[in-house]
Amino acid sequence: MTDTEIRPVPDATPRRALRHERMRKLWRGTHPSARRLIVVGLVITAGFVIMAVFAPLVAPYDQAQYRGGSPFPQLKPPSGDHWFGTTNLRYDVFSRVVFGARLAFQVVILSTISAMVVGVPLGLIAGYTGKALDRVLVLVMDAMYAFPSLLLAIVAAFALRRWVGQGVPAAAISISVIYVPQYFRVVRNHTLSVREETFVEAARAMGAPRRTVLGRYVLFNVVQSVPVIFTVNAADAILTLASLGFLGYGVRVPEAEWGYDISRAISDAGNGFWWTSLFPGLAILALVTGLTLLGEGINDIVNPLLRRRGLRLARSAVLTPGAGQPEAVPAVVPVPDEVMVDAADTDGIGPPLDHGDAAEAYFDDAIDLPERSTSPLRSVGPPRPDRVVLRVKDLRVTYGSARGRVTAVDGVSIELAPGESLGLVGESGCGKSTLGRAIIGVLPEGAEVDGQVWVDEEELSAMDAREQRRRRGERVALVFQEPMTRLDPLQRVEAHFVETIRAHRPKVSRREAKATARRALAGVRISPTRARNYPHEFSGGMRQRIMIALSIVLEPAVLIADEPTTSLDVIVEAQILEILDELRARLEMGLLLITHNLGIVAESCDRMAVMYAGKIVEVGPVDTVFASPRHPYTEGLLTSVISLDTTRLSSIPGTPPDLLSPPPGCRFARRCPFAMEVCREVEPRLTAAGIGSQVACHLHAGADPRNPDGAWVPEGRRTSLDDPPLPAVRR
């Protein structure tokens, strides 16, 4: 729940307007087919309401009356006189269906009221007092809820018959017994959740009695949830009433009640008289369908819980990196000791990571982390530029959104040599993850990709879906950011390996695949004895190592790692990076490391590419770029990193442009301290600048296609990147 919803706004008018605006947005956000269903539900329900209210006008005859003294014919099929025919007792079926609607609504409304009268106060008391009373009430209500609802209603009706007889009130009370637990639960949970809310405390501090605030807030919320509960319950109540009637415990004859009428029609049906049972049943079917459609529709619109919950999960995952690990493990609460030790070891204190065997020795080494600058990747030697394992040419990815198409990746080209690691850096939302996913071909629905992707001399972008899938995991693999949810919770770890191996190499036996899995796990320092464990038995860092092992088990030419350590703590991060380096060297694999962490790039990459608003603005060897960034954005990024030998700390003012309608010219111009007129008019192209470097900026010669030989000279306060950077100034 967001803050705005919790806080009761004192002035009602703007709040109402706001709510209307929000409803309108939610309505428009639903799928057209869903909207159509809601409208159908509304029309059906409204039709029945009108029929019920004006029953004496709609029905041609009274529910149990003979016309003008002369009895209707018995069991006459539908005709002009009797649209739905007549019954065994000479009633007019149509009139009884109409009056049945009236009775159904009477019972529904009465039962809702009596369920609320009992359920709401009980919920308030339970939620407010808490403790033993609450626990007992919850148990009782749960038991009532678990019991077959129709049987509950029957028992109630059965007991009430002895007491108050049979009729609308008795039927309504019997049915309300089913719904008391639901109102109880809603009210209790609301009460419990706001008891300690700050604004309740605040209101109390301002002198309002706590009970008043609480009561008002809870009632406000209950009133909001009533439409949904009511429509859902109404549908159920009509079915229950009909069932009670069918069993002879509905309302007193000769009042028209659909279920009772159907029970009288069983013998008619056996003799082929279909109309006496068909029409009352159709009425129930139509009304319950209408109410259900309406209820689900309201629920979808008013209560987009799923969407919101998803958002919240995503947010908390971003906000609690590393330290939040144990909480992020689903269902760890009473974890067996052993598993707990694992989690603590890997993610908190440090090694040893695994139990027993060689893996442990591995980890003892890992305690003394090697000097960063001498990490194995540097010892690999220079990449071999003669071969290219990954070539991306003019890649463009667009997403459809409610406001138009967003270009997330806009004409990006990169190349990667075997054994080379390229760091792709940029702010969140610059398109770097989209680029990684586009290369491997897993993008959300609605994304459109344009451009070429070559992996190891094969053009992926020219292949059909089936061929592309065959390369996925085999020639090019992807390690995702969030390891906790990337393994199927129902499959053993080894099953993931077997599946992956056999998807690409069907001839490999299960047994061989399992052996390979164990070797791959040992390669990422996970004890092979744990291959048969389930994902939830591993910590976040271990799961990421499993994901890496899973990605490289088929020795792909290219590995894309999308923020592989973002959700992990620093020590685990170092381990993961080290493993990646090692594998890259051993398998001569091209590594595209997507990150927003420049430290990681400095440590473990040969080259780096800087991305801004869907475009690459600078590429070059890591040392060169760090030593002398050529693009003002790169410089801004580098200076925004705190390091021991820098004394100044600056950040780039402003925010990236809206990708729905990016400005003409350079996308960084609005935030650039050097921005010139040309920057706002002409888009700079990526041109060579120094050995192995390229930059897209008008400060460098060749960026302006109209002026290929010359560079522009800025008139701003800074004219050269060698000048000290400007202090961060907020516009």
Add this chain to the structure above:
Amino acid sequence: MARSSGSLRTYVLIRLVLAVPMVLILLTATFLLLRVAPGDPVLATLGGRVSSERASEIRHSLGLDRPLYQQYFEYVGGVARGDFGKAITTDRPIVKTIGDRFPATLELTLAAMVVAVGVGILVGALAARFRDTAFDVGGRLLGIVLYAAPIFWLGIMAQLLFSVKLGWLPTGGRTAAFSEPRSITHLYTVDALLTGDGHAFWTAIRYLVLPATTLGLVIGGIFIRLVRVNMLQTLKADYVEAARARGISERRVLFRHAFKNATVPVITIIGLQLALLLSGAVLTETTFTWPGLGLSLFQFLQNRDYAAVQGIVTFYALFVVVASVLIDLLSAWVDPRIRYD
């Protein structure tokens, strides 16, 4: 693995302990509603049909002349010993009625569950797979309409069509005269199979088809919706995307990952629907004169036999609690994560 089975054992124990207060609450509620509510059960049942001496005799034999708290403890104690009391109208122990009639109910509900799960999973999974297409809308609508259909009405319509008009299937009952198989499990279809009695099997199936399909379709409506929603979620799950990124075939991704994960909650839901299934069975049995416990309950309701209604309802309460425990254990067995919850 030793570790997993150990925690599974703990889980089983906890689940069993938690079931005890549930049973007590249900027993108390039944007692309060049927015994403590005003009115005299014997008079309500037998009315003016017996002399007042005979009425007080019956009252005494049922223990209704004792103080309420004593009656309560006798009732709970009796249930603990497996004694559900005696019917006023027939003077027969309820346990006997349950023994005679419950196998039929069990056979009907099991067959209905097969229909429900089959229809629900098939339509629900396909609707999710082809989200927002005409198929999806049709599947959702089918789920809602099936749930909205009163079971007894659907049953009557089925009788009209398949029995009266087409003459394919019998209108009611459990099997034809003299076609009962030799009793082993008391489930006619199973017994017929076990004894290799083809004629009895075929006859039992013909009688079972309509009631089981009727009940199964109504419950299946719920499953369609549930499977669809679960499947939509698992189709968006991170591990499904990760499997696709490893080049796993779409079919395998769908069945092995998305579908399997989507069915775990369905097992729990089967447990929750058990209550609905039993309610539905009362209506189905009444419609098809299927000689199960539900039909007995209906007959005792018609005769206003308070003692019998109380006994049968108590049995249903116990059955629901026990079955929900079993279902929970089953899902713990399928999903390794649940054991640690």
